[in-house]
Amino acid sequence: MGSMTTRRWVLAERPAGIPDDKTFKLEEQDLPAVEDGQVRVRVTHFSLDPGMRPALSRDTYVGATPIGSLITSAGIGIVEETKDEKLAVGDMVTGGFGWQSGLVVKGRHCVKHNPALFKGKVTPTAAIGILGIPGMTSWFGLKNIARLKEGETVLISSASGPVGATAGQLAKLMGAGRVIGIAGSKAKCDWLTAEAGFDASINYRDAANLEDAMHDATSGGADIYFDNVGGEMLDAAINVLKPGGRIAVSGQLAEYNLDEPRGIRNTLPFITQRLTMQGFVVLDFVREFGPAAMQMAQWINEDKLLYREEVVDGIENAPAAYAGLFKGENFGRRLIKVS
Amino acid sequence: MGSMTTRRWVLAERPAGIPDDKTFKLEEQDLPAVEDGQVRVRVTHFSLDPGMRPALSRDTYVGATPIGSLITSAGIGIVEETKDEKLAVGDMVTGGFGWQSGLVVKGRHCVKHNPALFKGKVTPTAAIGILGIPGMTSWFGLKNIARLKEGETVLISSASGPVGATAGQLAKLMGAGRVIGIAGSKAKCDWLTAEAGFDASINYRDAANLEDAMHDATSGGADIYFDNVGGEMLDAAINVLKPGGRIAVSGQLAEYNLDEPRGIRNTLPFITQRLTMQGFVVLDFVREFGPAAMQMAQWINEDKLLYREEVVDGIENAPAAYAGLFKGENFGRRLIKVS
Numbered sequence: 001m002g003s004m005t006t007r008r009w010v011l012a013e014r015p016a017g018i019p020d021d022k023t024f025k026l027e028e029q030d031l032p033a034v035e036d037g038q039v040r041v042r043v044t045h046f047s048l049d050p051g052m053r054p055a056l057s058r059d060t061y062v063g064a065t066p067i068g069s070l071i072t073s074a075g076i077g078i079v080e081e082t083k084d085e086k087l088a089v090g091d092m093v094t095g096g097f098g099w100q101s102g103l104v105v106k107g108r109h110c111v112k113h114n115p116a117l118f119k120g121k122v123t124p125t126a127a128i129g130i131l132g133i134p135g136m137t138s139w140f141g142l143k144n145i146a147r148l149k150e151g152e153t154v155l156i157s158s159a160s161g162p163v164g165a166t167a168g169q170l171a172k173l174m175g176a177g178r179v180i181g182i183a184g185s186k187a188k189c190d191w192l193t194a195e196a197g198f199d200a201s202i203n204y205r206d207a208a209n210l211e212d213a214m215h216d217a218t219s220g221g222a223d224i225y226f227d228n229v230g231g232e233m234l235d236a237a238i239n240v241l242k243p244g245g246r247i248a249v250s251g252q253l254a255e256y257n258l259d260e261p262r263g264i265r266n267t268l269p270f271i272t273q274r275l276t277m278q279g280f281v282v283l284d285f286v287r288e289f290g291p292a293a294m295q296m297a298q299w300i301n302e303d304k305l306l307y308r309e310e311v312v313d314g315i316e317n318a319p320a321a322y323a324g325l326f327k328g329e330n331f332g333r334r335l336i337k338v339s
Numbered sequence: 340m341g342s343m344t345t346r347r348w349v350l351a352e353r354p355a356g357i358p359d360d361k362t363f364k365l366e367e368q369d370l371p372a373v374e375d376g377q378v379r380v381r382v383t384h385f386s387l388d389p390g391m392r393p394a395l396s397r398d399t400y401v402g403a404t405p406i407g408s409l410i411t412s413a414g415i416g417i418v419e420e421t422k423d424e425k426l427a428v429g430d431m432v433t434g435g436f437g438w439q440s441g442l443v444v445k446g447r448h449c450v451k452h453n454p455a456l457f458k459g460k461v462t463p464t465a466a467i468g469i470l471g472i473p474g475m476t477s478w479f480g481l482k483n484i485a486r487l488k489e490g491e492t493v494l495i496s497s498a499s500g501p502v503g504a505t506a507g508q509l510a511k512l513m514g515a516g517r518v519i520g521i522a523g524s525k526a527k528c529d530w531l532t533a534e535a536g537f538d539a540s541i542n543y544r545d546a547a548n549l550e551d552a553m554h555d556a557t558s559g560g561a562d563i564y565f566d567n568v569g570g571e572m573l574d575a576a577i578n579v580l581k582p583g584g585r586i587a588v589s590g591q592l593a594e595y596n597l598d599e600p601r602g603i604r605n606t607l608p609f610i611t612q613r614l615t616m617q618g619f620v621v622l623d624f625v626r627e628f629g630p631a632a633m634q635m636a637q638w639i640n641e642d643k644l645l646y647r648e649e650v651v652d653g654i655e656n657a658p659a660a661y662a663g664l665f666k667g668e669n670f671g672r673r674l675i676k677v678s
Contacts, residue, residue, distance in 0.1 A: 054607060054611075076523075132433075144631050148584045150649065180452075211410065230606050234606070235420045235602075247607065249610055250610075251647060252606055252607055252610065252611070255606060256606055260604070261601055261604040261606065261607060263569055263574075263601060263604035263605060263606050264602045264606060265596060265599070265600040265601065265602035266600060266602060267569050267573070267588065267600065267603060268393060268591055268594055268600060269616040269618075270588045270591075270616065270617070270618030271589075271590070271619065271620065272393075272618075272620070273618070274617075274618055274619055274620060274623065275617070275618055276615060276617040276618075277609065277615070277616045278609070278613075278614070278615040278616075278617070279609030279610040279611075279612070279614055280610065280611055280613055281610065281611070281613060284613065298480055
């Protein structure tokens, strides 16, 4: 039968700055009975997403997370009880399950494990990682927003994170001439160039002048800045873009914990260098996810595309592991394994 | 024979803030002899361009204006001596003549007056105004950068200036649903709605909260922000753009006199609202100027497109008239008539 209760993290108070002990509260709750069209899912893993940080503090396009309500995230789980004819007990499913150990949910809000994708070197957790929202963000950010062209130079921030690392490798596979990653430690930078096929890397904690370091590493300028960070790093990158340069705004990690946004100072180069800055929500491309995921799974199995996951054991560790995302602790996609 | 000397304004020292008495110096100089392929031009009018302000202080895409060198601008003049077979004495020509009363210049750097354009209600000075760089900036900013679509709502800053006033009227002629202009006085705002066909206007000096005023005037949001100003006004406009909104960065008037750029704070909405901000240099579209100018001249003669010019008499008044552009003094294109 599995568990008829769920342990769930809810929002206790709106954080100022990086979320801490007071931000979240762990509750235990009974699950409701399963009704027609629903399934009961035991969650095995859920993701820790920096992108949901703004909704903890203020209204966003998905609304503000209400006090007392479940923290949102992608999850993987096993169907334990079903009143949906398309799903059987034991099926592996993914969905927006939140930071919790179990739930009753409509079957049509679950995506059933696709065996064509998760074989060979592709782990099941890739479903909410490189083949989920982060990986799709890399793919569509490069293809549809930055409109990468053969031979171009691509500069990527937060490059050892799940979006950045995938974006850099995809850029090379899609024909970029030169790919440079920015990360926050020597180990991360070494991994980018030694393992992930980046042409160069910049350790932003070491650089005396970030803009100079970007100029050097790009060999004179970038065509594309794939931006996961915003703020000062974005300002520096603007000054390194070539005429006609594009900024794909994928994330703004440096902004999420600020009470007052910092933004950018450099708007004049938008005119003089003919720059374009475009933001996007990857769910807008959901109908095209299938073929992109198939191609990426193939590249993973051919050892052309690597991904890193950090699995943190225990639902009780979610808040600290989440806060660590904003301190540059993580190296790859960070997931919670629900013990 | 005309004059064999020129009176010319050169850069005396780099301004901090709005240019003042010390910024420019008036010199008198002999003109060189006319050589093969050259003409001598007596300048009748030249333009005062806010867009050249950054080059007075720092390096830009056209380089920094060197101390002691001529201030750049568009001009209109009469050929007084010619060694170019395509130009005759008495021809009216335009070109990048600078703030001066005469010059010797290559004939192929002059554009000969096109009688098909300058007839009926189209004055010769329109050649360096609505049918010159400012008007072309409006046209290509809307068509090629903002990619205006039928029925969309367009918000325009510095809307009574030469670029803004033309952009607003062109937007209506190109099928916009609603056009709102922002200007700095009641007289300017009244002109926008009573004469220039704008649907609404905002006096930014009067608005208690600019963002609220933008929301009200746009009836709930804009698809396009045609930006001539940058800074705080751009930050407010970002919060008023609808999903998929576009910002055409035509000018950044509020930035030009700052030692340290101000920029924008609001980058998060680029993601949540899927915004695009794109800058441009109108000279990139120079091969398409001809047909655009013909269409605009026709609309002017049909009374569908108005333009305003302020002609200031006397080359000695150029610096004060120029500084006034940054104080919101001007109402339409400001030109110097060389007495």
